Every structure is written in C-alpha cells, then in structure tokens.
Amino acid sequence: MSLIRRIMLGRRSFCTTVARKAEDIMKNPDCRSWQLSWRVSYLANSIGDLDTAARYSRLAVFSKPDDEPEVTVHTCETIIGSMVRAKRHKDAYDLYDYFFNKHTLKPNSRCCNHIIESRLQQGLVDEALDFHRTVKSMVPDHPSEASLRVLTKGLVHSGRFDLAQxxxxxxxxxxPDHVAFNNLIKGFLDVGNLDKANxxxxxxxxxxxxxxxxxKFTWDFFYRGYPRYENRVAFLMVTFMEYWFKQGKEVEAMECYNQSVLSNKLLVCPETxxxxxxxxxxxxxxxxxxxxYNDMLAQCTTCLDYVTVRIMVNECFDMGRCSEAIETYYKATAKVSYLSNEYIILRCCENGMLSEAESLLAYSIGRGDKFIKATTFKTIMNAYIKAGKIDDALKTSNTMFDVALKEVCEWFNPL
Known part of the structure; x- marks a missing residue:
C-alpha cells in the first residue's frame, strides 16, 4: 500500500515492541531530527493519523547523538500530546515509557505535563501528583508555568482546593502565574466563596x-510577549467580572471592566x-x-492573535451576519501574519455559503499555508454532496489529493 494511501486511511501500523534498531520499525528509516519532527507533526496535526505518526516518532530514539536534542524531544512531545488530546491515554503512556524509560532520551517539562494532564482527565489525581513529584527531581525545567496550570485546573476540577493552594x-x-491562580479563584467563585477568591x-x-x-525573572521574560503586571491583574478581573454577571449584577460586572481596562487605558495583550x-x-x-476588538486591531499586531479574530468572526456568524464575518477575517489578515480559516470554512458550509468556503480554501492554498487539515477538505466535500453537487465534491477531492501529495513529497523526501 502506498504511503499516501496509508496516510489517508489512517491504518494502525506502529509497532509496540521495543525496537533495537531503526530498521526494526521501518525500511530505509530517516532518523534526522528535524525531518522526523516535521513528519510527525504533519501526520498528527494535518492528516490526523496518529498511528502512523507514532510509528515514525519511535525513530526518534535512533537520532544521532550530535543532532539537536531539543528537536528530538519535541517529536516525542508532539505525539504524546496528540494521543492525550485524542483520549488515547494508554498509547500516550506506552510512548512515554518507550522514549524515556526503555531508551535513553530525557523528557522535558511539556512531555511530563501531558502525562499529568492525562491522569487528571481520568480522575487519577493521586497518580498525577505522584508522577509530578517523581519527575520534579529528575527533569530540570519541571515544574514550569504550564505544569502549575495543568495541576491547578485538574485539582480544582476534582474538588481538591487544599492541594491546589x-x-x-x-x-x-x-x-507567580496568573492562569494557575485564576484556576483556583474561579473554583472558589463557582462554589460561592467570594471572600476566599478575593x-x-x-x-x-x-x-x-x-x-x-x-x-524574579530573566530580562527576556517580557520581551517574549509575557503579559505585564496590569494585563495579568486584568486577566483575573475578567473572572470576577463573569462572576458578577452570573449573579445578575451588571453594574458590578462592568465596574470590573472599567477598573481594569477603561480607567487604566490598558493596552491589552491577546490573552487578556x-x-x-x-x-x-x-x-x-x-x-x-x-x-x-477594534482598539486591539488598530493599536498593534501584538494586541491580538488568531483566537481574537476567531471570537469575533464566530460572533458575526452567530448573529447571521455571514458577509461581515468574512470581511472581518480578511481585514484582520492585514494585521496578523497567519490566520487559520478552517473554522470560517466550517461556518460557511453550515450556512450554505459553498462558493465562499471554496474561495477561502483557495486563498489558503494560494498563500502556501502548511498543514491544511484533511478535515477541512472533507467539510467542503460533505457540504457539496449534501447540496447534490457531486462534481464540485470530486473537484475538491482531487485538490485534497494534489495538496496532500505535494506535502508528502516535501515532508517525506529523504534527500
């Protein structure tokens, strides 16, 4: 069976035994770290074939010692995280064990966070904490901010407020991480404990x-885009703002907004x-x-990201203003270097705007977007079939295979 056909059909083919050499996994293996990382990311994120991605990822343990180790670990992180997001917890554990116990690779904090999140998702709180304590002394960058976020969110969800504190x-x-604190503050507000939240x-x-x-930070902390004091405080104020809205107290809710944003003339970061x-x-x-939103769009590109645009585009669709949604998206492309339009294509198909969906897809292909998901093509194809436009569905299918073939040749060319 050809590689392109295996990718599209998602055939389960990765081995579960401990490979002693790369050839035990596949013939003519390419274990170069960068190429391997690209291939695993493509298979997992674009095609959604986690089994083939897992098979390729197992080659990471055979990358040359002088290759960049952080790239090799990123390959492991990609596939473990993908398995957790797909709720394939056993596969995630098996891969972690394969990379870091049965072979000599060293995990980073992000790999550990995926395993912690997996156990918390399954309600295995004590096991998650035991794993966290174990790797804390073994992994240099653990715990990270992301570790605290995963743990506090899971502990609050399980009602273990004392452990989160x-x-x-x-x-x-x-x-101090604002998201980790916010997880606990929101938990207390959800159970009506305003005093503890304050x-x-x-x-x-x-x-x-x-x-x-x-x-208590390196000087590149803020340079790398982390929100400053006012934005971190405002992020927490949003949670109190929503709390007052839920209580039906609009005046108190908007006072939170006025204090954190309007009165300070705050230049908000995308997260806040x-x-x-x-x-x-x-x-x-x-x-x-x-x-x-208009202020964020007008002020600078660092004030918004693809999530910002998606929020407002979806608002237009929800209000039935479909043309305005597309206009909002295109206007934002002048400010943000890369914007995914997969969600807009889906909404266009939901509203019967098939020509607009096809135009957005052509726009993505034309600007050379990487990792156009197979599901995006399938969404348009299904919409055409539902509308009885079989020829258009076949045309989109051919485009999908053309794009996939080009990507496979690029990511899997051994030269």
Missing part, C-alpha cells in the same frame, strides 16, 4: 509586585483581550466587545 504556595520561588486575588497581586521588585471579549459577548455587552 498548597501547590501554589510551594511554588513561591517561581514567578483573598487569593490580593495574594497574587502582592506576590507579583514582590517578584517584579526582586527581579480574548478573555474579555468572550465574557462581554456572552453577557450581551456587544458594543463594548466590538469597541475593544
């Missing part, structure tokens, strides 16, 4: 101010802006949401 207290040597909010602000004063937009739209403050 202890975890944050025990990470005092780290820069106490944590004040604790976060004191800890953040102290860390900044003591320079996106959280604000979702809450404003959810509770009917549409004029404020559009005003905020």
């Amino acid at each position: 202890a975890l944050l207290k025990g990470s005092s040597e780290m820069f 106490h944590l909010f004040e604790q976060f602000k004191r800890s953040l101010s102290s860390s900044i004063a003591n320079h 802006g996106n959280a604000l937009l979702e809450v404003l739209l959810k509770y009917g403050q549409k004029s404020h949401a559009w005003a905020l």
Whole structure:
C-alpha cells in the first residue's frame, strides 16, 4: 500500500515492541531530527493519523547523538500530546515509557505535563501528583508555568482546593502565574466563596509586585510577549467580572471592566483581550466587545492573535451576519501574519455559503499555508454532496489529493 494511501486511511501500523534498531520499525528509516519532527507533526496535526505518526516518532530514539536534542524531544512531545488530546491515554503512556524509560532520551517539562494532564482527565489525581513529584527531581525545567496550570485546573476540577493552594504556595520561588491562580479563584467563585477568591486575588497581586521588585525573572521574560503586571491583574478581573454577571449584577460586572481596562487605558495583550471579549459577548455587552476588538486591531499586531479574530468572526456568524464575518477575517489578515480559516470554512458550509468556503480554501492554498487539515477538505466535500453537487465534491477531492501529495513529497523526501 502506498504511503499516501496509508496516510489517508489512517491504518494502525506502529509497532509496540521495543525496537533495537531503526530498521526494526521501518525500511530505509530517516532518523534526522528535524525531518522526523516535521513528519510527525504533519501526520498528527494535518492528516490526523496518529498511528502512523507514532510509528515514525519511535525513530526518534535512533537520532544521532550530535543532532539537536531539543528537536528530538519535541517529536516525542508532539505525539504524546496528540494521543492525550485524542483520549488515547494508554498509547500516550506506552510512548512515554518507550522514549524515556526503555531508551535513553530525557523528557522535558511539556512531555511530563501531558502525562499529568492525562491522569487528571481520568480522575487519577493521586497518580498525577505522584508522577509530578517523581519527575520534579529528575527533569530540570519541571515544574514550569504550564505544569502549575495543568495541576491547578485538574485539582480544582476534582474538588481538591487544599492541594491546589498548597501547590501554589510551594511554588513561591517561581514567578507567580496568573492562569494557575485564576484556576483556583474561579473554583472558589463557582462554589460561592467570594471572600476566599478575593483573598487569593490580593495574594497574587502582592506576590507579583514582590517578584517584579526582586527581579524574579530573566530580562527576556517580557520581551517574549509575557503579559505585564496590569494585563495579568486584568486577566483575573475578567473572572470576577463573569462572576458578577452570573449573579445578575451588571453594574458590578462592568465596574470590573472599567477598573481594569477603561480607567487604566490598558493596552491589552491577546490573552487578556480574548478573555474579555468572550465574557462581554456572552453577557450581551456587544458594543463594548466590538469597541475593544477594534482598539486591539488598530493599536498593534501584538494586541491580538488568531483566537481574537476567531471570537469575533464566530460572533458575526452567530448573529447571521455571514458577509461581515468574512470581511472581518480578511481585514484582520492585514494585521496578523497567519490566520487559520478552517473554522470560517466550517461556518460557511453550515450556512450554505459553498462558493465562499471554496474561495477561502483557495486563498489558503494560494498563500502556501502548511498543514491544511484533511478535515477541512472533507467539510467542503460533505457540504457539496449534501447540496447534490457531486462534481464540485470530486473537484475538491482531487485538490485534497494534489495538496496532500505535494506535502508528502516535501515532508517525506529523504534527500
């Protein structure tokens, strides 16, 4: 069976035994770290064939020692994370064991976080904590901010508020993470404990101010786009804002917005802006949401990302303003270097706008987008079939194979 056919059919073919040499996995293996990483990412993210991606990923243990080790570990991280997102927990564990126990690769914190998240998703809280404690002394960059986020979210979801608080207290040597604190604050608000939520909010602000004063960060911390003090505080204020909306107290909710954004004339980062937009739209403050979005769009490209645009495009579709949705997307492309349009294509197909969906797909292909998912093509094909336009469905099918063949030749060419 040809490679392209195996990719499209998603045939389960990766081996589960411990390979002693690369040829035990496949014939003529290419174990170069960068090429292997690209192939695994393509198979997992674009094609969605996790079995073939897993088979290729097992070649990572045979990469040359002088290859870039961080690229090799990224390959492991990609496939383990993909398995967890697909709820294939046993496969994720098997791969982790294969890479880091049965062979000599060293995991990074992100690989460990996937396993912790997997166990928390299954309600195995104690096992997740045991694994966290074990790798804490073995993996240099663990725990990271992402580790605290995964753990606090899972612990709060399991009702283990005390353990989540202890975890944050025990990470005092780290820069205080707003998302981890927000997970716990939201948990307390969800159970009606406003006093405890306010106490944590004040604790976060004191800890953040102290860390900044003591320079508990490297100088590239802010350079790499991490939100500054005001944005981190505003991110937490969004949670209180939603809490008041849920209580039917619009005045108190909008006071949170005024204090954190309007009165400070805050130049929001994408993370904070996106959280604000979702809450404003959810509770009917549409004029404020559009005003905020237009400010973000006008001020600078660092104020918004693809999620920001998707939020507002979906709002247009939800309101039945389909043409405005597409116009919003194209207007944003002048500000954001790369915007996925898969979700717009889906919404266009849902609304019978097949020519617009085809134009958006052609736009993606024309600008040379990498990793156009097979599901995007299938969405258009299914919409054409439903509309009785079989010839158009076949045309899209041919385009899908042309694009896939080109990508396979690029990612799997051994030269």
